[in-house]
Amino acid sequence: MNREVLQTQDLAIGYHSSRLAREARKHGAKYAGKVVAENLSLGLAEGEMVCLLGPNGSGKSTLMRTVAGVQKPLGGRVTLDGRRLDKLSARETARLLSIVLTDRVMTGNLSVYALVALGRYPYTGWMGNLSPDDEAFVREAIEATGTRALAHRHIGDLSDGERQKVMIARALAQDTPVILLDEPTAHLDLPNRIEIVRLLKRLAWERRKSIVMSTHELDLAIQAADRIWLMSPGDTGPKAVEMVSGMPEELVLDGRLEKAFMRKGIEFDRTSGSFRIHNHYRGAIGLVGEGMLAFWTKRALERIGYRVVGDPSLPFRVEVSDNRRCWRYYDGRGGMPLEIKDIGGVIHCVRAAGEEGVVA
Amino acid sequence: MYDSQPLQQPDAPHSWPLLSPRNSLILLLCVLLVIFFVLDLVLGSVDIPFGSVIDIVSGKGSDNAAWEKIVTYIRLPKAITAVIAGAALSVSGLQMQTLFRNPLAGPSVLGISAGASLGVAMVMLASGSAANAFAIRQLGLEGSWLIVAASTAGAAAVLLIVLAIAVRIKDNVVLLIVGIMVGNITISIISIWQYFSEPEQIQDYLIWTFGSLGGVFGTQLSVLGVVVALGLVISFAASKSLNVMLLGENYARSLGMSTLSVRITVIAATSLLAGSVTGFCGPIGFIGIAVPHLTRSVLNTSDHRFLMPSSCLVGAILMLACDIIAQMPGSRTALPINAVTALIGSPVVIWVIMKNRNLKSSFA
Incomplete structure (x- = not known):
């Protein structure tokens, strides 16, 4: 430990x-x-x-x-x-201990570099002049957060994601264990979001x-x-x-x-x-098949309110063929299956059937 | 734990930004200050040749006794007062804007000017005939001391109230509102007082509110100079903390800064600066709000270590320019300085801001 x-x-x-x-x-x-x-x-x-x-x-x-x-x-x-x-x-x-808050720092005329440099406040003298060591910490923090290209920009001109990275750089320049x-x-x-989390994981x-x-x-x-x-x-x-x-x-x-x-x-x-x-379930529908196509078909059917069961015997069902990239739709009335080439068509048919009250 | 030496970048793709603005800009401001100072001495309702002015100022004297009097007793003290007032008001405005993170803040927001006005109003509008303004003017030098003392006392009284509140309040925005409210109360007391005063007394008070750079000389000028110098030293020392305040109070606290002590330092410095200038010169508006914006815009920085001295320079230059215009060279009349600062200064600020477009994001 x-x-x-x-x-x-x-x-x-x-x-x-x-x-x-x-x-x-x-x-x-x-x-x-x-x-x-x-x-x-x-x-x-x-x-x-x-x-x-x-x-x-x-x-x-x-x-x-x-x-x-x-x-x-x-x-x-x-x-x-x-x-x-x-x-x-x-x-x-x-x-x-340093912190990164949700407070938006919007002060214009404050360059990213100057803002990160403020992280050295606890280490500088009464006039706040940076020693070469302080400045090295600031530059290092900017490099580590990948904000080098922003160093000249003003904090008010940054996007939310860029600003967050700069604020993390400021905390890093403060050089605290926590x-x-x-x-x-x-x-x-x-x-x-992913970039910020990856950055934090890397720092840890x-x-x-x-x-x-x-x-x-x-x-x-x-x-x-x-x-x-x-x-x-x-x-x-x-x-x-x-x-x-x-x-x-x-x-x-x-x-x-x-x-x-x-x-x-x-x-x-x-x-x-x-x-x-x-969702409120409209009812059950059968889904036969495996693989990515079947997974996303299941998600789509659930989204429109169906409980999806993997039962091939249901009359109202969809069969997915992953390698042929097509769907076979059984409308529940025992007729011939409809062969459909895209997922939008499948959902359209299932919806239409649902409005007529067809449930497996 | 991570404690290795930070990596040095051997070959940076492009250079790191400098934290300080170019020195040439500051040098240019210094040159401008000298030029405007000399212009202020040379231009006026009485034509005095440039050479004679320089001779008089440098101590060589002049054949014309009237010229010598005008330059030594009127123009020189007035120019020095303009420099002191411009610098003091600008620096106090800069601090207020940063402390309250509000572009509209100025030395008057905490009710300091209103307090000074109340003090003066008390002296000028006091109902007893013995102490009316006319009598005061007859007193000459002592009378003007009375006004200065009254105005400083008024500013200090309001300041003490605001400080007492500032210690209890955690939020600077709340403090700003409290300051404005205290100022409003003070102004309304003056209004009520005016309502019950004689027209002549009101006129005297109104003339004081127009502001004037003249009439401060000798000991008064030394006192003003010493008080403003003290205020400037305190302000300059607060530069580092004010930089951190740009991040907001929460970040400032997390960086180990005591927001309360900074707040008290800044309020004390501002009241010394704005209170004394208002006492000696009357309430001069505009400079305190506009100069910090102008300076930030010209220098393109938020670093108070550079903004402080530059604001002093820009404020002094602007004040001298306004004084030159107020005297209307070639004419016998002089305009009230308070009207000129706003009339001439506002278009300048609008122009600079429109040109640079970086005020909008100064604070948000």
Whole structure:
């Protein structure tokens, strides 16, 4: 097991409130504030990439802020590099932990290079002049994030994906063992999301950075994270949040991931590790065949609301021939099958039949 | 843990950007400052030859005693005041815009000018006949000290209120709104006071609000110079922190910066700068908002280590230019400086911004 650079012990997170503090004294409540989650004992190892998952409002941001030292914990402690967070000065913390926020930095006239250079703030003198070493760190951070070509550009002219990479470069220039990222893939399209996650994984692996990113993207987290911190509304109290930590595969297999995101109309497919939109079934349809063509035909039929069964005896069915790239459609009335050459035609026929009330 | 020396790029495909703007630009601004300073001394309602002006300023004196008086006691102090006021207002505007991340912020947003106005209004509109403005003017030098003291006290009073609030508020946007509200309250108190005052008293007050660079000399000029110098030193020292503030308060805090101490430093520096200038010269608008934009636009940087000195230069140049125009060379009348700064300055700013189109993204 690698050395743990970040630990929480019996951490209770939430919001301080003087009214609740008075009540706490009166009634002997445990914490002087509104508790979001408690008994959090987590560990982040060196070079580990953790995804913090949870539905909206489960307290992801509160946990991030508490670990970053921006918000005071209600109880318990956070340890950074073996030292208690509340005993560290702001400057010392800034050398151990950097963050990437969802805040949009839009200041014009600020070049990418100057922005990344601001990451050296905890190391520079009172005028903020960069030493050659500082500048080398800045350049290295820009190279490592693949933003070299953007160095001259102004931050206001960048696309969302480019800006996110620049903000990661800034965190990298801060040269901290721990990097926290608050939803770094929000507002990004799929290629950019994947690129950001790949970049973070690479930093965790090559630079031995310990990375925590909060995200909503379950499939991305399952694929990328070494460990998932899952926050879910628990069974014990109406507001209590349950926190589990584990390998993504563990959480999928024992059903805890599924439970956290459980809603009406959502179905978790443990085989593929993704959530499905649960449609009202129009009825069942048979599908015969194997391979990629059959897989996507199944997806299309499910999408239009059919329960797909692999039963070749059903009168209402579709047979797929993968090597001939064609579909044979049986309309359920016992007539001759219709040979169709494209998937759009198949779906059209099935839809038309469905409107006439044909069900297998 | 990763702690190896960062890699050096042996052969970069293209060079890394420089963090500092070109020195030639700053040099050009210095030359412009000297030119405008001399022009301000030479041009005026009385024609004095260039050579004589230079002789008088360099201490050689002149045969014409009237010229010597005009240059030493009127034009030179006025030009120096213009330089000080321009630099002070520009730097305080720059800091306010960065602190509040708002392109419309200026030295007046925290109610500092309004506080100074209230102080002056209290002196000028005070209902007792003994202390009316006419009597004050008869007092001569002591009277103008009274106005300066009143205006500084007014600015300081409003500032203390805003500071007391600033310590309790976490968000700079909220602080900005509070500052504007405090300013509004102050202005409305002045309005009510004016409503119950005699027309002559109101006229005196109105003339003060037009602003004036004249009338600051001798000890007053030294006091203004020392206070502004102190404010500038504090501002320059805050450059590094202001750069980080460009990222927003959350990032600034994560970089180990104490946002509260920066906020208090900036507010204190601004009140020294804007409060003293307003006290001595009246409320001069426009410069504080416009010069930072002009400077950012010309230098194309957001780095306060360069913006601070450059804003001083640009502000001083602009103030001198406005003063030259206000005197309307060849004419006996002088325009109020406050009207000229906005009338002449605004088109300049609009032109520069339209040309460069980089204001829009300055803040968002």
